[in-house]
Amino acid sequence: SKCSCSTSSKKTSFHMASNTLFDIWIKYKPRLPEWYYNERLVKVGDTLAQIKEYKLALVQCYERYLQQFVSGNLDDVMNDVHCFKSTFFPNGVKDKKAALTFHALQARNVCIYEMVCSRDRNLQNRESLQTCLSVLASLRLTMQVALPQENLCWLIYNGTIHIYTICRQLMVMGQSAKVLEYLLWASICMESSIPLLSVHYLTWRATLYTSVSQCYFDCQAGIHGEIFARRGLIKIDEIKQLEDISSSLEHTETEKIFREATLKMSVMIFKRAVYESRRKSNSSRRESKNLLRKLRTSFKLSWPRTTTEQLLVEMFDGAAAQFLAILEALSDSSRNLLPPHPPVPDEIQIRVVTSELFSAGLEILSGNSLKKQSQLSGDAAVKFVKLAFSYEEWAVFYSALEFVNDFLQEDDIFYLLVLENVETVHVLGYLCVYMPTCFHNYIVFSFQNVHPDKEILVDVVMCLWQKCKTDLQQIQMSGSDCLEYIHKHQAYQVLLHYKKTPTQQLKIAYEILEKAINDMNTSRLMTLLPDGKSIFDNCCTKVKFTKSYTELIMKKIKRNKLSRAIFLMQKAAQKFPEELTTTSQRQLLEEALSLIEQVEAEQSALYRSLKEAMSSKKNNRTPPPPLLLSRSHCSMTFKPAPFDSDIQVSWYCILGCAAGGSHTKVRLNSNKLQNSGEQIPANGKILFEVQGLDANEKYIFAVAAYSSDGKLIGDAIGQMTKPILAYPPLSATTVRSYLTQVAYQTGNFRLARAAFSPMWDYFVLDSSPLPPNAAVISASSNLTISEKRLCFKAVSQASPITLHLFLRNIFAVSDISVMEGALFCDSICSNQIFYKEQVARLAECERMTVAIELSNWLNNASYTLQSVVQCYGLLAPLIYHKIFLVPVVQILIKCLAVLQEIPSATLQRRQEGCYESIQHMIACTSYHTVLHSWKEYELAVIIINYGKNLLISPAVSPGLSGNVKTERAHTGKEVKVVSLLNSDSCYTINTCVICYFIAVLKFKGQKRFLEFFVQLLHKVLNEEKFQCVLEWADSMEDYLKRFFFFKGKDTSPSRKQKASPSKKPTKKAMPKKGPLREYLMKNPDAMSKDKLKKLAHQTLVMLLSKYVTRSQFSQMCLEEMPWKSQMNIYLAITHYHLFKKNLEEQYNIGITGSHYNILDPEIFSLNNSGTVLAKDAIEDNLGKSTTSLFEKSEGTETQTCKNFYWCTTEISFNFLFLLISVLAHRGGHWTLLQNACRELWNYTQEFQLIANQSHSHTDAFPITWDFLQNTIWLPFFFASDMIIDMIVDLQASSSLKIVDPKGDFCIPSCLGGIVDENGGSNLHPQPPLDDVNVVDLRWICNLILKTIELLYQMKKWEALVHIAVQFNIFTHERFTEQVSPLLVYAQRQLMERIQQFSGPDSHESHVTKYLSDDAQKMSCRNYIGYKLQLSVARSANLLVCVPLDVNDTLKCFRETLEKSKYQSRALRHSRKLLSLFLAHTQGILETSNQRDLKVQALHELGNLHFYAGNKRAAFKCWCQALDETLNITDALNTWQELSFQKDATDCFAVGRSTDMSQKFLSQAGPWGCLHAAVLVAKIAQYITTSQMRLRTKYCYFSAILFKALFRASLQHPTFDYDFVQYETSILIPGIDLFSDRYRADISTVVASLNFIMFELHCAKQNLILLPLFTLYQYIVSEICKDPAKCIEGRILKIKVLTDIRFFTEAFHELSLLISGERIPCKIPAGYRYTEQIQALKKFDSSKSLMSTTNLQVLEDTFNSILSLTVVPLCNQQTMNKLTLAKIHLIISLSATINYIPEKVEKKLYCVDNSSLPEPNKTTASNVKGNYKDGGKVYLYSFKHVFHF
16 A cells, blocks of 8 residues: 555656646746757756666657757658758857757656666567667767867766667677667767877777677677677777877776777687687597597696697686686577576587686685685676586586575575476476466565575576476367366465465465466566557457456456456366356356457457547647557557648547546546656657556547647547457457357357357458469369468467467367268268268368468467367378368378477377377378379379378387387398389389299298288289289199298207207206196205296296287287288189180170170069079060089090080189188288188189070070079079178277167168168168168178078078078168068978988987077077078088078068058069069058159150050159159250349350259269159150150250269269369269169160260260269279270261360360270279270360371371270271261361361372272271362361360
């Protein structure tokens, strides 16, 4: 209270003195003479300055005196010397008043500097630093004008003192570079003024010289510092010579002055010379290495012992001078006390010199170097100890402490002890962070009288902060779980010893927090700039809410809406809110957001008012309201608004008061606030700084203007401001960040987005051009970086805390988007990766790129890594589905580039297992990019090298996988592995296969040898070298058998022990038989205790060695198991292709793939028809089969050999698939198992097609239905059994989502029960059946049903029961209608067999116990849990091991049927019967709201009507199905109105089809669009046969529906013309379009596409065909693998491209056909291998036909023969079509010629008729011309071809 009273009285007295002086000068100025008035002004100012009233002296005295020269801003005339002279010295500098003016100018500068120091001692504010530099410039200008006048030498001398004082403080603040010129100026002024050249001023000159040299050293320009010091010595020597001639002082005093000056210069010279002399003399490395050794031995010698000590003795006389030189040589302004580190640069000579200096200093300090100990100052000794600590000279540090204790004060000893126990300080600081109360009490009670050394204190605090920063960041990042984190680290453990109650602890925490807030406000006040920006962007603070102090907090908050918003947020964010509910939390947060928006609105209004006031030109009678420039919790700064008055304003006075009510006004007596009511001269830089305000209170202000005679202008004060809040430096943006964080933590996502959106708009620019120096990330211009970028202007103005909060908010909002949009990294299902989801993922990635940029700005590697991982998580599903998009590649490239800059230590500091995930991410990111296929070769190589460097760099080597470690440890050949698998060699497949094979063989015996070999087989298989694959695989099989035989046999380390006799135990020590314990009991004295320990150790090592060896061997087998399985898959593929090739050659048939003109035998299979049809019925439909080849008795020896070959091939094929399945199943490689089973399924389909041709051969055909069934039933049985095991295992490990819980079954079901069965497949994705990412459940069900059918036909009853029961269990009897009848039949057959072979000698099966035991009775619903062994090859008279309770099976069957849906059973039954009962089924499906199934039923009914010849009924059913599919009434006639007005005339516009395709897809789904396209195609083909225009319209409609499939994924183009050369291997990610033939039959789709493309081509609607060609090629090439259809499609595409004048693209397609590229084949690569031929040049449509390139292309294209890959695939009809397409192309090219050039007109090309082939053997035409009647043909040219 006394302090506040004294402060208040001081303010009052200052205010009274200011007003009194103002009145006195106004009153007496007209009464006194001008010269006397001016002298009094300056004299009073000097008096006020002496009593440190600098503000009064400046405002009321010096500036009032200078106003007679300048009425405006005085600083405006300080920039030019001529303007300065003409303004202040109009009569010249020799005028009588000049001295007084010089004095006033200099005193004004001194007052300004002192006022800055009183307000900001450490010059933290930029404005303060700029003011000091302006003062220095003003002093220099004043001295420059006064320097020629010797009578003003006192002014020069005082000016140098003022300059040195200011510069010295700035040098301490690290501003040596800015003050160097002023110190140089001061030194030159001392040399230039003759009166100041006397010895009396020499000490001061030496001080100036020393400061200049020190500035040079601080600026790392030591050579200039030494040169200037040597110059100073020369100047001192000159003065000494003059002094010797005539001395006016005593000799002793003169010598002392010269000695001191010389010492200062010598110290500056020594500071550099002591190091540089050693650098020059020690150039040899060997000599430098011996320096330290010599230094250690020299310590025992007498002084001087080293070169440094000799230099000290030569340059300095006394110990004090030498010690001073040592301190200066070791001092470095760039070094901090903590953390200690060796000298820089780290050179051996520098380290030696440093050690010698410390040794000499320690010697001087101890007194051993002197005969008589000299007195050293305590400050110098303490500085020496600090330097020893900083340089890590620990021996010197501890030794010096002993000598320093004798003459140091208690304070210094305490802090030296703090330095000595620096690690203890770390611990105390750590506790200080968590236990401020305890540490505070410790400091207060134990060290109350200690005055800390600021340098040590600051360095120790910074060191403690670095130690505790990590933990504090963990607490911040833990969010709402911060209390758990603190308790986990036992942060409050010590608090328990102080017995504080929770209330007391909260009180202490509140007091400390309040103190921290005040300190933050004070620090912020030091850095506020009066520029108007701090009003709207302030620093942040945080108020903690405690229930006990609510009223106290609300009193402090007062009118501060931001503080109140923070209070509400903290209240809502309590971890365990007892009285808060979700509703109340939401209300609190919404109120907080409302308060923030009110503050922002107030700030916007304030900003607008300031702008209006600055631009206003109104002529008012009184001044307008002052303009607010800055404000803090206790002060506000204003400046007068522009005031256009008739009377010139000479003085301003600001007045203000608290805004208490509506009638509060500012009056003339409203001068109670600090610094208010003072008259300030009206110069250009006038500022009003009102201080002493209460925080969170509102104030109003006004300005009074006075004329030069002191009269109030306008007879009243000016207009008032609106109420302005004085609040702590709090930013609304920062508060929004906190609100976003709290809303996210409390689950209020909508509010979090609302709070975050303005921040995003403020910090992020939507689009900005690239800077001129932006790095190019692509070799071409088609790849650009993301458009969203940081607004660097906003970021540079924000505080790091706000930026960190904004960064965390980005992660929070991104997490919200991920949760709301299901954009998880494992969301790979078909309905989670459509077009909309892909766009959302890319949008979030754009947000993450901003986070990466901001993390780099903040230099936070952890957040950068988190941003990269988040980007990868968003893109992971796109990478998984191989969706290649330019934005995806851009983001991945940026992530890789960012990962290059992240320190490896940051990557390796992750938790266990995280680093391997990071490596996996890097590998996927590197190799996902498809830059090579985009012909971005340079960039592709760069990206791959980036990935390699990140994965195999030495800094990352501790995280390498075990395989790489072992490979490097055993062989050291990892370089060869990298070279073998280099991307360049992967691009050139057929360079040297034998070289590859030899290179791979070098890795025999290593872990990854088999992996490399399988990769080589893959390469060779793609080149179709099948015989080579067989030979190499056979040799590998032999090698593996020998290797594993010897490896498994040699698992004992006994051989190693025999090789080491010294380690072999003696016979007495090692018992031969029996346990060791028995041997020792029988022979207690056999061994001593040490021998016993040794023996036990040897025994343990031996046992562990065996175990480790076996474990390693087992691990090796497990690691190689998938590669062995993959090798067998390649072998099976090889056998199939060799088999097919031999079959084609022997029987002269072409087996080219799928056949669309015959009935698919799969229609009559169990999985499609729902029942097992009789074999005779199938043969009647497909054609009679011949007798099996192996049942014939007749035949020649050659035929027998051929038969043996077919049999061997089939047996090998059978055995290989069995081996593949077993290996994959044992290793748990489920994806590999599915792939193997899929291959088995596909090749079985191929064999069925081959078997269908048996009826067309009269001789014995090797492949018949019986032979095929006998061959494939066993592989299918094992495949199904293992697939079921896979499903059970995946369900148990939660890898598959459980749809139906356990219930009555022994396991849950991932497929769902019969309740989930609707009788068919919907036209929209329907999980889990349509989710093919982990397992393809629909195909698995078809596989198992196919197996059951095969087992039924082969009469393998026990195997059928085994598979059927397990299938019913894991499907929860969803397919019981198809399976259970066959199961019951098989059980009855088994029962009959048991009764037939039962007898007195029969043995009871182990399954009988489970059949009779009621407690553990085995039934058809718990069979999986018993794990009974089943042998499919057992004898017939043995009992079975499967459930045989028919009654139990029938009971379960009835129970399940009761749960089934009637419409499901009806639809299945209708399809099973293939009858007109479907008409009745429609109503059932419509009633059950099964629209998709109703559509399929209508479609099938229409097919039946059309087959019966009733076109009208078929048309009606198809139209109804189309309307239901698209959900549009009369879709055939109204489809054009979907997205356009009715008056739109052009129905064939590209933009329309794009928009409509997107809408069709969103309404009908992918299968709906496909289904509707087929329906429209059928209507156009079979109904509108005579109405050609309507037919074309329907075809166009069907094309739009087909095109809609491309809108399901973002990777496909949008516009039709973009499809001209576009081909894809993935149509819709995660979807198998043809998994169910009822919703999409592939044969029907291909036929419909063929029809649509042909019709639209005939109707000249060619542009819409380009997407259809892409779809067609995808189906026939990627799915059907049909080369004939692929070639036909490309021929038609050439015609279409020719018609639309896309000649470049047409030639490209023609070159693909000629070279045989992109021809599908059933090998791993998917396409046939083409021989390496010279690449054809590209036809350029933009150039003339007569150009060299185009002519060459024409000649090469039309003269080239077809590739050997294509010729066998083309029949005569296809060859004719290709010839016609070529002729059509050349004719269209000729049609573009407008005239014949003269040089071509004279040239004649003739063709001989005799050389032409027959018409039926037409080949490719000759490029030189076409032929007509054997006559003459001209080849025309054209200079200007159409530009496309």
